[in-house]
Amino acid sequence: MHNLHDDTEIGLKMTAKSFWETQTTVDIAQGLLGCLLTYDDGQHICGGRIVETEAYLGEADEASHAYQSRQTKSNQALYGPGGSLYVYTMRGLFLLNIVTQAVHTPQCVLIRGLEPTLGLETMAKRRQKSGVALTNGPAKLTQALGLLTRSYNGLYWSQTPLKLNGQKRLLPAEVCVSPRIGVPNKGQWTQAALRFFVSGNPYVSKIHKNTIDYEKRGWQ
């Protein structure tokens, strides 16, 4: 993640195309940890710090929707430019990914966990839950944010009601790495260390309770 930290007298420049297209997807997945993500559904602005991500590595990756260059109407956005959104639905739920790399290189980062900082009441109302269950999963956080549409699928993130800010990024004290969640029977791609999370943060999905850092929540 070398060049993530370099231009950070003012933080990460996520509006720059080069942020998404000149670094590896793995570096971007790690670099997004600690960045602020918010969404305005027109009524309320909600959001928080990204605490968990996964990298999906395109044609070669058996877990990727673009495995073997698969191209369908619903995964088309993966083939777009870095920094555009890939919103995927499964079982009636919405999952938020950000495309990485240049056009026709269908890689992305899945946002899996958020530490809420903005609009907590609204998110609790939408989720009918409180505490970590607000945003400790990829479909939980889209429900909390109110991002329940695919209308921004394929658009560059800054042209949508979604905001990403790496300029006041919190730094993880330690980044943990593990296999991705929900990728069974895919050989080395099931095992691949492509999930990244803030060690000890309570909003990481499926975190072991005895590893939670209640004091600093994994931040420096």
Place this chain on the structure above:
DNA sequence: CTACGGATGTCCT
């Protein structure tokens, strides 16, 4: 904590 079943859109035959 683990295990299962729900509920739903998309793709392919």
Place this chain on the structure above:
DNA sequence: GGACATCCGTAGG
């Protein structure tokens, strides 16, 4: 028509 999917909630040990 059927299989399956980047999941979630809850029941039960």
